[in-house]
Amino acid sequence: MPNLFTPYTLKGVTLRNRIAMSPMTMYRSTDGKLDDFHLMYLGARAAGGFGLVFPEQIAITPDGRTTTHCAGLYDDNQIEGHKRVVDMIKSMGGVAGIQLGHTGRKGSLVTPWEGGHMLPPEHEAGWQTRAPSAIAYGGDMPYVPRELTTGEIDQIMQDYADTTRRAVEAGYEWVELHFAHGYLGSEFFSPLANRRTDQYGGTLENRTRFHLQALDAVRAVLPDHIPLTMRLGIDDLHPDGVTVDESITAIRWMKEHGLDLADVSIGFNTDNMQGDIPIGTLGGMVKNATRVRDEVGIPIATSWNLGQPELANRVIEEELLDLVYLGRPALANAHWPVYAARLLGYQDPFSLVPEDWAWWLRNLRGADEAIGWPAATNGATLTEVAGVSAPAPVVEETAFEQELAELEAELKPA
Numbered sequence: 001m002p003n004l005f006t007p008y009t010l011k012g013v014t015l016r017n018r019i020a021m022s023p024m025t026m027y028r029s030t031d032g033k034l035d036d037f038h039l040m041y042l043g044a045r046a047a048g049g050f051g052l053v054f055p056e057q058i059a060i061t062p063d064g065r066t067t068t069h070c071a072g073l074y075d076d077n078q079i080e081g082h083k084r085v086v087d088m089i090k091s092m093g094g095v096a097g098i099q100l101g102h103t104g105r106k107g108s109l110v111t112p113w114e115g116g117h118m119l120p121p122e123h124e125a126g127w128q129t130r131a132p133s134a135i136a137y138g139g140d141m142p143y144v145p146r147e148l149t150t151g152e153i154d155q156i157m158q159d160y161a162d163t164t165r166r167a168v169e170a171g172y173e174w175v176e177l178h179f180a181h182g183y184l185g186s187e188f189f190s191p192l193a194n195r196r197t198d199q200y201g202g203t204l205e206n207r208t209r210f211h212l213q214a215l216d217a218v219r220a221v222l223p224d225h226i227p228l229t230m231r232l233g234i235d236d237l238h239p240d241g242v243t244v245d246e247s248i249t250a251i252r253w254m255k256e257h258g259l260d261l262a263d264v265s266i267g268f269n270t271d272n273m274q275g276d277i278p279i280g281t282l283g284g285m286v287k288n289a290t291r292v293r294d295e296v297g298i299p300i301a302t303s304w305n306l307g308q309p310e311l312a313n314r315v316i317e318e319e320l321l322d323l324v325y326l327g328r329p330a331l332a333n334a335h336w337p338v339y340a341a342r343l344l345g346y347q348d349p350f351s352l353v354p355e356d357w358a359w360w361l362r363n364l365r366g367a368d369e370a371i372g373w374p375a376a377t378n379g380a381t382l383t384e385v386a387g388v389s390a391p392a393p394v395v396e397e398t399a400f401e402q403e404l405a406e407l408e409a410e411l412k413p414a
Ligand SMILES: Cc1cc2nc3c(=O)[nH]c(=O)nc-3n(C[C@H](O)[C@H](O)[C@H](O)COP(=O)(O)O)c2cc1C
Pocket: 022, 023, 024, 025, 026, 056, 057, 099, 178, 180, 181, 231, 265, 303, 304, 305, 306, 307, 325, 326, 327, 328, 329
């Protein structure tokens, strides 16, 4: 039975465990490049034990970014920054994944800390967005996108291929296409954003054409041993939007076009989501993810509120998911995998990180208590403690505590 810390192999790539750092846009790029900030932030997560490390959504065209501060790989001069990050992730034992995307009608924004709203096309930091149909998202994204011509869609397929070539040159070993969260792939898939009357709109088959073409374009230039995956918004949570049933059919087609794993999420094609919103509850996406896996017969991953180690471990042990993707928990704790392993009583939590890094964590005098995390559940094996909803850490008196007491006594004024 696998657990959270069991290596995972897909195509020719093996991850050291089942824990992925989910892609997260940081709005910290200049000219679309990854720089020292990304090296620091992503390198730290690889050193902290994440098996698969994604930078943020990487744009395949300049207008595919969210803001002018977002990262891309649409120009050869951006390869070097990616390569530095990839080399660092690898040197820390991680596998570097890239999420290729285009924001469609959700581009031309300002950063979240500037309000996150949309800029009009004529603004110097804004642009004319492009999307399947000339329908604005609405709310604080009011500007109407221009409908893509079929010639432009052909060019976007070329952009997918060109960006993949650059990604391979930079050393990435895992590719995810971003078809979720109301961005371009999600827009083509959703009747809420796609009202086209040509071969890209209307029926499910037509609304999935974009994705199958993108998978074909990428697979054609991707070495065979590298997994090709995608994140799909499998549910719009709206009566007129995408349903899980439709998504299952579409993922079946995608599998026939070289898809190796599906990372499932929400459509986010409307602010007016209705019914039970699965992303609001702990592990809320797991049930549908497992359904997709069982009905399509494809490895599956998801994110959303899986940051509690017992839960993350349980979904792997019970074989509900193949990989756990962590967003905010990865932001909050660069060593989340080690932290989780300690909480779960894994025998050698520090074995999750590179040997020289682990040496310091293991051998610093009084390491367990000095680190400031909950103490490890001494001696218990993972299987013994798995399934415990609130593990009670065993704190034993250690040499460190004795030394501390002696030191205090020494320092006490006579
Ligand atoms: C700051 C931030 C930026 C994000 N950017 C992306 C992104 O670029 N691509 C993506 O697919 N999801 C993005 N997400 C969603 C996360 O990848 C993840 O799916 C989501 O946060 C749910 O996982 P969590 O509950 O572990 O945080 C972002 C989330 C956060 C918090």
